[in-house]
Amino acid sequence: MKMFCQHKTNPSILGVTVVLLFLLRGTLCDEPSKLQRKLTARLNPGCRDICENNTAITLVHIAAESETDTIHYVWDFTGKPTILVALTSKRAEFHIDWAKLMESNAESVHFSEVPQYTFMAVINRIFQYDDANDRAMLDDGSNVFVYDPHNFTWNRSLLWSNEKDAMMAINAGDDFLFKLNAYSTKDHGMNFPHLLHSSNSTQIDIVFNNITNRFVNPRFAIELLFVVSEQAVVGSEFEVTKRKTLDDEHTPGIFEIVDVLSPGAFTFSAGGFIEYRPVSYTHPERDVATSTETRQSQPVTVQSPAAALQTTLAYALYGSKLDSLLVQGMNVSFGVSEDGFYRKTNYTTMTFQVGYGMPPVEELSAFVLIVAGIGIGIPLVVLVASVIYVCVKKFRNQDRFQLQRL
Ligand SMILES: *[C@@H]1O[C@H](CO)[C@@H](O)[C@H](O)[C@H]1NC(C)=O
Ligand SMILES: *[C@@H]1O[C@H](CO)[C@@H](O)[C@H](O)[C@H]1NC(C)=O
Ligand SMILES: *[C@@H]1O[C@H](CO)[C@@H](O)[C@H](O)[C@H]1NC(C)=O
Ligand SMILES: *[C@@H]1O[C@H](CO)[C@@H](O)[C@H](O)[C@H]1NC(C)=O
Ligand SMILES: *[C@@H]1O[C@H](CO)[C@@H](O)[C@H](O)[C@H]1NC(C)=O
Ligand SMILES: *[C@@H]1O[C@H](CO)[C@@H](O)[C@H](O)[C@H]1NC(C)=O
């Protein structure tokens, strides 16, 4: 009490008010995020004869330029679906020898100068497995049907881009529907799970749509392989971390974000990452009520990557050098015990991002700040009022006492 009474206005209260106002101003009056990178997208760059009249060939190159450097995104569906993220200087160009690429030759694609960093995510295999005991876990004992995405016939249904956004929709029959996005600013994705992206990341959304059930209790899983331009050394491994978020405003019901970080990313914030919310939607109208969970296995090292990745952009870029790079993989399985298996709706989704640096961090939204402001503000006002009341009363008493003494 004494401490409060010694000052006429309490600086700490003033301070809190100023900070709250400042935070509110920052979020409420946010100007539309300014362009962080300028995008230039090209379909099948440099491909003439081979690509003419052939709509089945899809390789999209996006140069995302900032003032200081360029991040190249490549969405490649000529082999196993592969997403490349490469950080280079602004001068670097991406070249493709199409005749060689079509024959899966080593080093059929290259950059005009060695990139500062590259990260690739390969969709290596898709599994439908029999979950006889409803454990929602894919393990070696499971009865599995394997889809090799290299054999899929791709049908590109949409490709659209300007300097702010790039988007593509591409399907394998009516079974596997892919949607890819690249962005120029930091913002939330348009559809659930509304992942927070930046201009350093590209998003992939996959729908497993009405696929013929091959088992009584079918579930799906996907095998992702990661290739980074970091050397493979003993003990260097990808790390799976789970972040909790304070609010679930953007992804109702889901408070968790899973980050899979390369050693470079978690030690120097200069590496590759994959990020997703552990949620899968089981209906085209995505909502909490139509969601289930996902589970991932621990990343493991891929043996003889140059052989394992023959039919991917990774081999096209690195060839036998792949054997000296860090290449790991993990499985992500969709569903959770007692959710009725894939057959309940014959629909399930996965949305993830791959990017360079560190995954963007969710900031508290204006809504949360106002709620928190009211929650802290009202008790604070009551507290301050009662302190002032007590102080004033005490002062009056003292004055009276001093007057009496005189
Ligand atoms: C592609 O199609 C156009 C029109 O259908 C035709 O004139 C052209 O010769 C075709 N090109 C090749 C390489 O087949
Ligand atoms: C799928 O492609 C692989 C080569 O990537 C080939 O060995 C296999 O026979 C193909 N399977 C089918 C069903 O076409
Ligand atoms: C490709 O997709 C479009 C729209 O989704 C569809 O109209 C077309 O028939 C498909 N083509 C093939 C070859 O499957
Ligand atoms: C799902 O596929 C079956 C054939 O396998 C077809 O008869 C049915 O109409 C499809 N359902 C939807 C919603 O597309
Ligand atoms: C899902 O597909 C299977 C056939 O693959 C069918 O027997 C089942 O009824 C379908 N489920 C729903 C909810 O449509
Ligand atoms: C994914 O699961 C399959 C089937 O159980 C297994 O053979 C494979 O090694 C797993 N892949 C990774 C990268 O863990």
Ligand SMILES: *[C@@H]1O[C@H](CO)[C@@H](O)[C@H](O)[C@H]1NC(C)=O
């Ligand atoms: C985004 O990429 C740039 C390189 O152009 C890097 O300096 C920056 O740290 C990255 N951002 C994040 C959040 O990692």
